[in-house]
Amino acid sequence: MILDYIVYGDVTISDLLLVITILFIAVIIARIATMNIKKMLSDKLSRDQLELLNKIVYYSIILVALIAVLPIIGLNLTGLLVAGGFAGLVLGFASQNIVANLVSGIFLLSERPIKIGDQISIGDVSGFVEDISIMSTIVRTYDGLYVRIPNEKVFTSNIINYVANPARRFEYTIGIRYSDDAEKAIEIIKNIIEEHPFALKHPQPTVFVENLGESSVDIVVKVWAPSTEWYSVKMDLLWKIKKALEENGIEIPFPQRVIWFANQPKQSFEN
Amino acid sequence: MFGYHEIPFKIEKDEVLIETIKNGNFILYRRNSPENVEKIISGGISGYPKIVICPVEPVNIPKRVTNYLLIELEKPIVVAPDSSININLTFPIEIGVFTLAKKSVEVLDIFSLTKPKYALYGDPKDGVICKYWESKVVEGYEGFDPLKEGILELTITNNGDEWAEVKRVIFDAFSMKIYYSEDVVSMRAFMKIINPNVAETGFVKKPLKNGMRRSIELYTARKLPISEKFLMEWGL
Numbered sequence: 001m002i003l004d005y006i007v008y009g010d011v012t013i014s015d016l017l018l019v020i021t022i023l024f025i026a027v028i029i030a031r032i033a034t035m036n037i038k039k040m041l042s043d044k045l046s047r048d049q050l051e052l053l054n055k056i057v058y059y060s061i062i063l064v065a066l067i068a069v070l071p072i073i074g075l076n077l078t079g080l081l082v083a084g085g086f087a088g089l090v091l092g093f094a095s096q097n098i099v100a101n102l103v104s105g106i107f108l109l110s111e112r113p114i115k116i117g118d119q120i121s122i123g124d125v126s127g128f129v130e131d132i133s134i135m136s137t138i139v140r141t142y143d144g145l146y147v148r149i150p151n152e153k154v155f156t157s158n159i160i161n162y163v164a165n166p167a168r169r170f171e172y173t174i175g176i177r178y179s180d181d182a183e184k185a186i187e188i189i190k191n192i193i194e195e196h197p198f199a200l201k202h203p204q205p206t207v208f209v210e211n212l213g214e215s216s217v218d219i220v221v222k223v224w225a226p227s228t229e230w231y232s233v234k235m236d237l238l239w240k241i242k243k244a245l246e247e248n249g250i251e252i253p254f255p256q257r258v259i260w261f262a263n264q265p266k267q268s269f270e271n
Numbered sequence: 272m273f274g275y276h277e278i279p280f281k282i283e284k285d286e287v288l289i290e291t292i293k294n295g296n297f298i299l300y301r302r303n304s305p306e307n308v309e310k311i312i313s314g315g316i317s318g319y320p321k322i323v324i325c326p327v328e329p330v331n332i333p334k335r336v337t338n339y340l341l342i343e344l345e346k347p348i349v350v351a352p353d354s355s356i357n358i359n360l361t362f363p364i365e366i367g368v369f370t371l372a373k374k375s376v377e378v379l380d381i382f383s384l385t386k387p388k389y390a391l392y393g394d395p396k397d398g399v400i401c402k403y404w405e406s407k408v409v410e411g412y413e414g415f416d417p418l419k420e421g422i423l424e425l426t427i428t429n430n431g432d433e434w435a436e437v438k439r440v441i442f443d444a445f446s447m448k449i450y451y452s453e454d455v456v457s458m459r460a461f462m463k464i465i466n467p468n469v470a471e472t473g474f475v476k477k478p479l480k481n482g483m484r485r486s487i488e489l490y491t492a493r494k495l496p497i498s499e500k501f502l503m504e505w506g507l
Contacts (some may be wrong), residue, residue, distance in 0.1 A: 166400050167391045175435050197333055201343075201390040201403045225390060226400045 011073045019069045026065030048116035051131070052109065059134075099151065100133070104155035105134040111160050121160040122149060163227040167200060169235045172222060174241065175216025180250045182209050182217050188248055189221055192240050198233045200224040215255045230269045272366075272418065273326070273451045274484070278319040285418065287384070289368070291322060300368070300379060308380055313369055320372040322379070325366035326421060328444035331400045332383040336491060338444040339501070341392050341401035346408070347438045348427065350464060355428040360406040360440075361420040362455045363387075364456055369487055376487060384419050390442050393505035400487040401441055412455050413480060421449070421456035424479060429464040435507060437462070442472050443501040449486040450478035456481065462503075471507055473500040 003014040007194040041050055070076075109132060114120050118129045121141070127141035137154045139147045162168070176185050186207045191206070193199045203224045211218040221241070225233040242252065272284050281290040288303045291312070298319060300314040312320065330338055342360055342383045348354060368380040372410055390403040412422040424455075429435050440462055450457050457479035478485075 096358055165395050165396045166398055169395075195386075197387040198336075200400075201388055203391060203395070224391065224395070228332075228336060 011072075011074045013081055014074050014166070019072050021060075022069050022072075024066055026061055030061040034058050041210060046117075048132075051116050055109075055133075074146075086117075097150075100152040101135045103151050104151035105136075107153060108132060108137070108151055109134075113164075114161055118164070119162040121162070123157045124155055125149060162230075164262050165227060167224050168227045168230050169203075170225065171198075172221045172238055172241070173210070174219045174245075175213060175222060175249050175252055176219065176245070177253045178217060180217070182219065184248065185219060185245060187248050188244050188250070189219065189241050192237065192244050193221070193223055196233060196237055196240075198229045199237065200226070214257075216253050273324055273453060273456075275371075276322045276324065278322060280322070282324075285384075285416075286416070289324065293319075301383065302380060303367075305382060305384065305457065308382075308460075310379060311392075312379070320370040323367075323369040323371055323376075323487060325367055325369075325484070326364050326417075326449050327381060327486060327489050328449070329363045329365040329383070329404075330444045331381050331461040331489070332365050332387055336389070337402060339392070339399050339401040339445045340404050340442045340444065340447075341390055342423070342442075343390075343405045343439045344408070344437065345405060347436050348408070349417070350427055350429040350435050350437060352429055352432050352434060355426060357424065358408045359410070359412060360423045360425055361404075361409060361415065362406070362423045362458065363404050364417065364419055364421050366418065367489065369485065371451070372441075377474050378489065380400055392439075392503075398505060399441075413453070417456045419455060421458065422479060424449065424457065424459045425462060426460070427462045427464065431464055431466050433467050435467045436465045437464070437470075437507045439507065440472060441501055441503050442474070444490045446474050446500065447488070448455050448474045448476045449488065450483035451486055452480075452483045455479065455483075464507065468504075468506050470503045471500050472503060 003012065003017070005013050007013060007016060012096040034057055037054055037057060038050065041053070045053065046221055065263070108114070112130050112133065116129050116131060120126070120129055121183065122137075125139050125141065125147050127145075127147070128137045129137065130140045130146075134151075136151055137149045139149060174185075174189070176182065186209075189207050190205070194203045195202070199205060200223075205221070205223045207219060209217055209222050210220040221237075223233070246253070272282050272287070272289070276282070276292045277293075279293050282288070286304045288301075290301050292299045292301070296314060298314060300308075300310045300312055300322075302308045314320075328338075328340075330340055340362065342362060348356065348358065363383065363385040365381055365383040367378060370377045370379050388403040390401055391398045391401060392401050406423075409422070413422075415422065425440065427437060440460075442460060450460060454481070459475040459477050459479065461473055462474060465471065
């Protein structure tokens with residue numbers, strides 16, 4: 001019978017089919033388990049915790065199934081360990097990048113400098129972390145592009161995580177005319193900041209005259225906001241400050257320069 | 272305004288108008304202040320759902336970015352070692368509108384008539400973002416607008432050997448127990464000072480006076496593990 005046909009050693013086609021079936025069932029069980037975990041815990045765990053838990057459960061089930069089926073196809077784990085030395089050397093050279101990505105992925109998952117949903121910048125890629133798998137990290141850029149970054153690159157690059165800390169500061173420099181009252185301008189700006197819910201009360205915002213420029217008195221505004229909201233606060237506040245200053249007769253001047261001629265043409269005075 | 276309402280109803284209090292209007296197979300929910308909100312509710316097989324209006328944990332408006340409430344005291348309170356003090360503070364009110372059908376509760380609307388503000392408690396690396404509210408110590412619990420301010424009865428206990436100065440108190444919304452009646456909204460809380468820089472805060476499941484109803488809680492078992500207390504570890 002064809003099922004009893006020996007492929008190698010004592011391993012028959014039926015053994016291979018059994019292995020494939022067990023692995024197939026393991027994949028189905030793993031998927032059902034992760035789906036149920038998602039259903040049960042989606043409102044109790046954050047998205048990144050849930051993804052991590054799902055990955056651990058999924059790969060654990062597959063690993064257990066894999067270890068269970070190895071003896072069926074004649075692979076002895078103790079034998080593998082002995083043979084593993086030489087095979088590992090060969091495989092190591094052949095799959096350097098894959099192993100580097102895998103190891104980097106494990107470190108990334110354990111060190112957790114970034115989480116799913118975080119706003120990050122890795123090299124020249126900025127956006128939201130969509131997924132962190134064993135081999136790669138998926139980023140959705142602010143333009144909505146899908147970018148897959150190998151974990152080795154993520155691990156060896158400078159990672160900027162914009163939301164790792166609960167709050168962050170931003171600042172503006174606002175120039176007003178020399179003829180305007182800087183103290184009044186500071187008061188107006190402080191009131192606008194006070195009105196904004198996400199401009200944090202503590203740490204307190206700071207508003208002060210930083211520089212007496214060529215064309216303007218420069219007022220620096222430093223505001224803390226929740227990391228998740230800072231960009232919308234930054235966009236919102238600047239225009240409100242501009243409008244409030246203008247409503248109070250304080251203007252943002254254009255660059256200007258007074259030019260004195262050493263010899264003024266006589267005709268121009270007459271004209 | 273607070274309580275259970277049968278559809279259709281119309282409530283007008285101060286500047287707020289809330290109404291539900293039967294319109295064929297569905298119900299139109301409408302609120303006019305602080306902004307206009309309209310929603311359509313479907314009628315169940317067993318009839319129209321009930322509407323519950325009650326105060327909710329005040330950490331949702333304008334956006335749910337935290338589950339902590341920081342109340343800064345207008346004047347600090349200095350607490351002697353081995354002593355306790357009972358004070359009344361105010362807290363901001365957010366009003367939740369819920370639909371009730373069978374045993375299921377759904378949030379229909381949340382609004383607030385107070386000005387929201389946020390603050391960071393702790394340092395920018397490890398601290399927490401909190402909804403901010405400034406309060407003075409108040410006498411009694413009458414004369415406050417229940418649509419804007421609630422009364423927080425706070426018991427501060429200093430079990431340490433040193434004096435402690437309390438300038439603020441932080442609470443976790445997951446353990447808030449809010450009670451309401453037509454004229455007052457209240458919570459009862461405690462603050463146990465461990466040392467002059469560290470304290471533990473939590474809530475007591477007891478109304479301020481008899482006959483008050485317990486609010487529907489938005490923050491129940493939504494996150495694991497649930498801590499019933501908050502540890503103020505970055506100063507009092």
